[in-house]
Amino acid sequence: MDEPPHRIRALHTASTITVYQAYAPEIGLPAVQEGRFPAAWKRDRMTWIKPSFLWMMYRCGWGTKEGQETVLAVEISRDGFEWALTNACLSSYARGTHPDRATWQRQLKRAPARAQWDPERDLQLQPRPYRSLQLGLSGEASRRYADEWTIAIRDVTPLAHEIHAMVKGGDLDSATRLLPEERPYPVEDELLAHLRE
Template identity: 75%
Template sequence: MTWIKPSFLWMMYRCGWGTKEGQEVVLAVEIDRSGLEWALAHAELSHYVRGVHPDQASWRRSLRTAPARVQWDPERDLDLNPLPYRSLQLGLSGEASRRYADEWTVSVRDVTPLAREVHAAVRAGERERAAALLPVETPLDLAAPRPVRDGSSAPGR
């Protein structure tokens, strides 16, 4: 499964500012909005939620067949501490993974130097400078879920 992590600071938490073994290179992958919308419309939540799913067995079946899964993890601050709100993590497999690689990817940039620069500013106590270096992230406004597959609303919605 390939994971999309739209939050820069959450990604820094995950890769330790690009210092964890095997995670020394940090890439920013820009994808087409229609691809993201497709993945979200065909995604299932990574965990069972009473009231969203009829029962756990239905959720498990949907999770097994969904080409994408939605997970919400705590957003992070400059010290990589959890904040009281969450950021999306979007897992892609099967058809979604193929579409991501072959159709949705617009650009790939190495942001390792940026990760190191922000981390150095944080370590030096230059919080305003570190914050000013962060990529601009804005909430994504999406339309209401629309029916997919068998005419039911999109899974996990």
């Protein structure tokens, strides 16, 4: 099946979407135990959420990079995710989407969320010819994410390590079977119109 250049693919239900983040154990483990981000998690800093499991693996090196040893699957409300999309601005200027660079800079400054499209990754973490969404949340969006939208937090570090071991051993079929089932996320075109590169 041909993939469009920009599409949100995610593990999702009728009311939730799963996004991934990776943290040091002192943040990640209490988040899993409490089912919410601990007080040590800075609500005033920008935090990036990724619906793509393999893009997260690329970013955190399968949970081996320093400060990213605990990989979290964060289930959030679709209402919250779509609020973030509606209120997001592209992280870089796109001719045709923004009237001009100055307008984009003003929008970016005001936006509580920023969107970035990065090449999706395969099991070897090589870039694919289509892109996946990352959302950066700050200010109001970051606080809502932590305190309102989050429904459950799971530690998927063991899964990351298991899949990585299979990839290293050349068993890509078994590794593929363990991947989260990410399907196209049903979103109206209008909701993404302002986020096209």
